[in-house]
Amino acid sequence: MILVPITYRGGIYRNNEIVDLIEDIGGYIVQKHVIASEVVLLCFMPQDDVEILRAAAKPLGGEVTDSPLVGTEIAVVIPSLEIHHLPHPACDIAEYLRRLGAKSNMVGLARGVGKRIAALNDEERDVINEHDLAVYVLGNFEKCIEHKMPVLRRGIEAPIVLCGAPDTEALQRCCDPPVDGYIGNVGRFMHRTKETEEITKLDEIVSEITRVLEKKRISIAKDPLSVSPARLMDLIREQVPEIHTVTSPTPLTVQMSGLRVKLPYDSFAEKIRSIGIEDGITIRDVADLSPSRMRDYILVRIRPFSETNVVV
Amino acid sequence: MQSVEYFEVECPEPLGGEYYNQIANDVLLDHNLIRVVHKLHIYVDPGLPVFVAVGVLHKITTLVRVRDFAAVNPLAGKIVLVLANETYLAPMLKIFLQRFGQDHVEQADRFTVILRDVSTDAREIEEIIVADPSESVYKDLIYAFRCIAPEGFRVRRESYVKSKFYFVASEDTLTADVDALLQAKFALMGEVMP
Numbered sequence: 379m380i381l382v383p384i385t386y387r388g389g390i391y392r393n394n395e396i397v398d399l400i401e402d403i404g405g406y407i408v409q410k411h412v413i414a415s416e417v418v419l420l421c422f423m424p425q426d427d428v429e430i431l432r433a434a435a436k437p438l439g440g441e442v443t444d445s446p447l448v449g450t451e452i453a454v455v456i457p458s459l460e461i462h463h464l465p466h467p468a469c470d471i472a473e474y475l476r477r478l479g480a481k482s483n484m485v486g487l488a489r490g491v492g493k494r495i496a497a498l499n500d501e502e503r504d505v506i507n508e509h510d511l512a513v514y515v516l517g518n519f520e521k522c523i524e525h526k527m528p529v530l531r532r533g534i535e536a537p538i539v540l541c542g543a544p545d546t547e548a549l550q551r552c553c554d555p556p557v558d559g560y561i562g563n564v565g566r567f568m569h570r571t572k573e574t575e576e577i578t579k580l581d582e583i584v585s586e587i588t589r590v591l592e593k594k595r596i597s598i599a600k601d602p603l604s605v606s607p608a609r610l611m612d613l614i615r616e617q618v619p620e621i622h623t624v625t626s627p628t629p630l631t632v633q634m635s636g637l638r639v640k641l642p643y644d645s646f647a648e649k650i651r652s653i654g655i656e657d658g659i660t661i662r663d664v665a666d667l668s669p670s671r672m673r674d675y676i677l678v679r680i681r682p683f684s685e686t687n688v689v690v
Numbered sequence: 691m692q693s694v695e696y697f698e699v700e701c702p703e704p705l706g707g708e709y710y711n712q713i714a715n716d717v718l719l720d721h722n723l724i725r726v727v728h729k730l731h732i733y734v735d736p737g738l739p740v741f742v743a744v745g746v747l748h749k750i751t752t753l754v755r756v757r758d759f760a761a762v763n764p765l766a767g768k769i770v771l772v773l774a775n776e777t778y779l780a781p782m783l784k785i786f787l788q789r790f791g792q793d794h795v796e797q798a799d800r801f802t803v804i805l806r807d808v809s810t811d812a813r814e815i816e817e818i819i820v821a822d823p824s825e826s827v828y829k830d831l832i833y834a835f836r837c838i839a840p841e842g843f844r845v846r847r848e849s850y851v852k853s854k855f856y857f858v859a860s861e862d863t864l865t866a867d868v869d870a871l872l873q874a875k876f877a878l879m880g881e882v883m884p
Contacts, residue, residue: 462841492842492861493739517840518709519736543709565709568716568837 383448388440406608448479459486518543524552604664750824757816851884
């Protein structure tokens with residue numbers, strides 16, 4: 379069963395029917411937002427059944443759209459958390475990605491500033507590698523990007539999309555070896571992105587990220603995961619009641635090949651490992667749990683079929 | 691930047707220069723400094739690396755007096771001040787307390803101050819100088835240039851003499867050549883370095 383990421387937007391009236399329908403036909407709700415009288419559901423649906431949901435949503439005035447960023451965790455990496463990068467452009471980009479369903483985290487480097495002095499420490503490297511993709515939002519000078527990019531990408535295994543003021547060709551020239559995606563003409567600026575031209579640029583960033591993630595999805599599909607991250611999310615939600623007491627907006631963050639569980643590793647890792655999935659198969663059999671470098675969270679990495687010989 | 695007589699951003703990378711032009715514009719606008727700046731020349735060279743801003747400010751003659759933000763109403767045995775905004779309330783109260791004493795100054799609410807049994811007449815109170823904005827301009831300007839300059843340029847030198855200012859920043863130690871660079875940039879504006 380192929381699950382596709384979608385977004386449902388509709389009124390609060392009879393939204394429970396939509397939630398039930400999604401769950402009945404084997405879909406998973408990753409996030410539910412109730413904003414005033416509007417409901418936004420970020421979910422995974424079986425590919426063949428999306429039309430059923432569309433048909434059910436129509437009389438309720440709901441809208442179903444494809445959202446390729448749902449179920450991804452993206453790091454927006456900036457040289458520091460100072461006024462030079464915040465709130466523009468870093469927050470603008472992070473917020474735009476969030477609107478389209480991604481879970482974006484801002485990673486402000488401790489010593490990412492300058493040309494000669496820029497550096498990336500091991501904690502930052504590990505935190506970035508825990509994400510599905512890293513968007514590097516750098517500055518206005520080709521010379522600086524060329525000089526500091528090799529340092530800032532050292533040890534990064536997650537796909538990188540590079541944003542900077544030089545045009546795309548110039549960015550491609552100054553990255554050796556190449557990164558996975560480039561967006562030119564998005565440098566450091568100190569005003570809010572509200573003009574049409576700037577919004578178009580944000581859309582360009584999203585489409586470049588989507589392209590890179592699609593490539594990653596294809597490579598995952600060649601050796602499929604033993605269990606869907608969305609299914610694991612559902613199981614943990616059902617069997618670990620403590621997750622409901624977590625005040626974070628996404629206590630369970632779905633990634634493309636895993637999950638971030640926002641519970642302390644020492645107290646809950648064993649409990650999660652022993653959760654049964656199906657036919658005596660437990661999470662321990664299909665996934666590796668490790669402590670995350672982000673606080674004391676748990677990082678679940680699902681093993682591929684080639685390692686486990688099981689698909690549940 | 692229409693109110694600025696001379697504004698140039700010089701940079702070996704033209705696109706980077708354009709971005710810095712926009713950044714300088716946004717930051718000065720956000721900090722309400724556009725009206726203060728008369729001439730401004732910015733030079734950024736990521737190769738050296740160095741950031742230089744030289745400029746001339748307009749003469750700031752406006753002093754803030756009580757009449758600028760409050761209506762002074764003389765009544766029998768008291769003077770009632772009705773404030774239009776609270777911006778200068780604290781420095782005004784400080785002056786009143788020092789001048790008239792605590793027993794004669796009363797703040798009825800956020801926007802009303804009553805002076806009781808004071809010998810000064812209303813017109814004289816209207817003319818009391820409460821603040822001098824030119825005192826904080828230099829600080830505001832340096833803060834603005836810290837925002838404009840490339841991040842990581844933490845070695846800085848700045849000066850403000852007779853309405854002319856300069857700001858130099860780099861991530862390396864500033865060399866003696868910086869003075870020659872500053873003089874050249876002042877000369878481009880038709881000014882002499884102070």
